[in-house]
Amino acid sequence: MRPxxxxxxxxTMVVGxxxxxxxxxxxxxxxxQSAVSMQLKKLEEQAGRALFRRSGRGLVPTEAGDVLLAYAxxxxxxxxxxxxxxxxxxxxxxxxxGLPQDFFEDVMPDAILQFSRQRPGVHVEVRAxxxxxxxxxxxxxxxxxxxxxxxxxxxxxxxxxxxxxxxWLGGGRSAKSPARHPIALxxxxxPCLFRQAAFQTLERKGLPWRxxxxxxxxxxxxxxxxxxxxxxxxxxxRIPPGIRDMAPELGLPELPPIELRILxxxxxxxxxxxxxxxxxxxxxxxxxxxxxxLRRS
Numbered sequence: 001m002r003p004x005x006x007x008x009x010x011x012t013m014v015v016g017x018x019x020x021x022x023x024x025x026x027x028x029x030x031x032x033q034s035a036v037s038m039q040l041k042k043l044e045e046q047a048g049r050a051l052f053r054r055s056g057r058g059l060v061p062t063e064a065g066d067v068l069l070a071y072a073x074x075x076x077x078x079x080x081x082x083x084x085x086x087x088x089x090x091x092x093x094x095x096x097x098g099l100p101q102d103f104f105e106d107v108m109p110d111a112i113l114q115f116s117r118q119r120p121g122v123h124v125e126v127r128a129x130x131x132x133x134x135x136x137x138x139x140x141x142x143x144x145x146x147x148x149x150x151x152x153x154x155x156x157x158x159x160x161x162x163x164x165x166x167x168w169l170g171g172g173r174s175a176k177s178p179a180r181h182p183i184a185l186x187x188x189x190x191p192c193l194f195r196q197a198a199f200q201t202l203e204r205k206g207l208p209w210r211x212x213x214x215x216x217x218x219x220x221x222x223x224x225x226x227x228x229x230x231x232x233x234x235x236x237x238r239i240p241p242g243i244r245d246m247a248p249e250l251g252l253p254e255l256p257p258i259e260l261r262i263l264x265x266x267x268x269x270x271x272x273x274x275x276x277x278x279x280x281x282x283x284x285x286x287x288x289x290x291x292x293x294l295r296r297s
Contacts (some may be wrong), residue, residue, distance in 0.1 A: 003046035007079060008037035009073040013051075016040075017069055037081055043068070049271040072076060072142025077269045084121065094123040095153035095272045097279065098146035101218035101236055103287070107147070111282045115275050121263040122271050131193060144272035146263040151194055158261035161280070162288040164235045166255040168195055171225035183252070184212035184230030186221055192234040196256055205253045237287050260287065 016025035016036070026036045044051050051065035061069055077094055095115075099108055112124055129136075134146040135158070152163055159290065187195045198257060199261075202209045212230040215221060221232050226242050233255060246252065262283070264276050 003048075004045055005068075005072075005075075006039065006042060007076070009043045010034055011041060011066075012039045012074050014072050014076050016059075017061065017089070019256070022287065040214060047274045068084075073141060074265075074267055074269060077271070081269060081271060085123060095124060095145070095269070095275050096125040096127070096139055096143045097275060098127045098129045098143045098148070100131070100134075100147065100149060101128050102235065103147065103283070104128065106240060106278070106286050107282050110286065111275070111279045114278045114282070118274055124275070130188075130191065132191060133150045135263060138265055141265060143263075144265050144268055145276045147279060147283055148261060148263060150259045150261055151193060151258055152259045154259070158263040161260045161262055161283060163257045163259050164237070166194065166233050166258050167230050167236055167245050168247045168250070168252045169225060169234055169239060169243050170231040170250075171228055171242055176180050181251070182208035183212040185209055186215075186224045186230045187211065188218075188221070189214040189216055193258060199255050200231045201255055207253070 012022070012025055012029060012031070015029060016022035019025050022036050022040070023033055026033045030076075031039075032056070040052060047064065047068060050062050051066045051068060052059040053062050080094075097111075108126060111125070115122070115124065129137065129146070131148040131150060134143065134148045137143040139157070140147050147161075150158070156297070185198055187198060189195075189254075199209070213220075213224045215224070218240050222240050222243060223236075224230070225232060231250070231252070235258065247254075260283070262276070262280055265272070268276065
């Protein structure tokens with residue numbers, strides 16, 4: 001006979017993992033730590049295998065625990081949505097989305113505003129992430145929806161939305177001419193598709209380069225460019241004031257395009273499906289349509 005997992009225990013698993021501490025989960029859920037321990041033990045008994053292992057003072061999911069956690073998130077979300085639709089008291093439903101930092105000033109606010117009007121009361125968790133991390137988080141069930149950049153025609157999942165040109169961008173004080181000096185690069189730290197494109201393009205043309213500044217922060221990249229630390233590689237989306245295309249001025253080689261895809265989990269809740277549709281619409285309107293207008297102008 002297949003086990004019937006305890007809903008409260010599944011919720012404890014989800015909350016404790018999200019908070020990074022089952023002690024904090026006990027406090028948030030109004031339970032004692034011993035009660036939480038019993039719930040986790042009960043889940044392991046029902047699963048018939050270890051779901052957690054010790055890491056320092058805390059617990060982290062095993063491989064089997066990660067599998068159950070992905071299902072637990074969806075089960076808890078659907079339970080809460082069902083309770084809310086019937087007017088029952090329940091914790092707020094939750095959806096999770098991941099985006100590159102490029103879209104945090106326009107796509108994210110617009111999408112969240114539309115979603116909150118359609119699904120009032122649903123909690124939205126937003127994460128900024130690297131492409132490889134966003135893809136893995138969707139695959140593992142840690143995110144419901146994500147928008148990410150990929151190399152064109154790369155063998156991965158997701159739905160292709162557009163193929164966008166990459167540009168050499170710099171600030172008010174231009175970088176040194178490649179004829180006399182190495183190109184100073186301001187880039188994300190490794191791994192990063194834009195970083196790889198910069199290196200590969202310059203090396204194919206035999207142009208010398210040096211890393212001037214690396215950072216995990218897109219605002220940090222823009223600030224470094226304004227200060228004249230070098231050039232970077234991004235798309236034309238939301239280029240801030242004071243930043244411009246440096247390729248004509250410096251004679252830099254043409255960059256390859258980059259692909260934009262939307263990624264979704266294998267089993268979306270109704271709320272997550274609505275979020276996916278809204279994000280798809282907003283990205284196409286704000287990113288893809290704008291890029292098409294720029295090409296025509």
